Amino acid sequence: MKRAKRHTLDLEGVDTDPLSGMANLFDVAMVFAVALMVAMVINFRMTDMLTEDEVTIVKNPGRQDMEIVVKKGREITQYKGSEDAGQGKGRRIGVAYELEDGRIIYVPE
Known part of the structure; x- marks a missing residue:
């Protein structure tokens, strides 16, 4: 009768620290935070303030x-x-119209 070969689990190269997964979550959170900051800078056009x-x-x-x-x-x-x-005194000098594409046209009277 042949005896069944037992397989053993080799944990020598595996990290068994239970907090190592938390470090990966921290890395993901940092990447997400940086992406949010970049999106806010682009959305508020702050790059123009720095370059123009x-x-x-x-x-x-x-x-x-x-x-x-x-x-x-x-x-x-x-x-x-x-x-x-x-408020104040003055006179009307013209009319401004906003077009469908967002442009504004001033028409003097």
């Missing part, structure tokens, strides 16, 4: 808390909307 000489960014256009950020050279100026910003 003159940049104008309008935050919340047309709303009460509208904000305009202007960069000229190394100087950055921030303008915030206020209650009295649209």
Whole structure:
């Protein structure tokens, strides 16, 4: 009668540390966090602020808390909307129209 050969599990080259999986999760979380930061920089057009000489960014256009950020050279100026910003005396000099493709056309009167 032939005896069955027993197979043994060789764990010599295998990492048996139960926390090694957590290190891999940390690596994945770090890659995800960096990807989110890059996406935010691209979404808020911050690359323009770093590379261009003159940049104008309008935050919340047309709303009460509208904000305009202007960069000229190394100087950055921030303008915030206020209650009295649209008040005063003046005369109408024309009309602006926004086209379907997003362009704005000014037509003087």
